[in-house]
Amino acid sequence: RKEVEQDPGPFNVPEGATVAFNCTYSNSASQSFFWYRQDCRKEPKLLMSVYSSGNEDGRFTAQLNRASQYISLLIRDSKLSDSATYLCVVNVRGSARQLTFGSGTQLTVLP
């Protein structure tokens, strides 16, 4: 079983739609959680951290369910510029290797 699993997509949605991505992680010692965004042929960039109580950043909402070892990202009012691959990332407590990346979910927002 992969340490971090994501639905690879692709998700093709119209502008203005709401879209949700899910991610599960296998290591219960996971401590910190993130969503990264990767544009085509570019490096990954941090989109947002994910906190236990859930958090929002503009049109983006992240949720964490530690009991189910599940993370989600909700994008409201999708823009063309949201088209990218979204990477689910976890940090295992005490791990010097730092972050484990999921394979990513590809999103295309259509005009």
Next chain:
Amino acid sequence: NAGVTQTPKFRILKIGQSMTLQCAQDMNHNYMYWYRQDPGMGLKLIYYSVGAGITDKGEVPNGYNVSRSTTEDFPLRLELAAPSQTSVYFCASSYDSGGAKTQYFGPGTRLLVL
């Protein structure tokens, strides 16, 4: 503040050739990492370093070597290039905050081995 820089941006190698991928950061980060990303796949950790003089293997270290003589630089060496090493290589760094370990990535080096 340039962040994380990588050179070259693109390189073609013949089988058996060697090369060094350069990575530098100017954020005074302790932790540095090398990843490879194959098409349609996630990032796989090759090597990482928790400080100058200290390096350790990641998931896929075979065929690579690293060194960390300074805080700023973390070069990745390919000794005998193989077609399986065709990939995009990303260097990253992070600050050891003791908490969330946000990583900052360089723009990547695209390597083609023929």
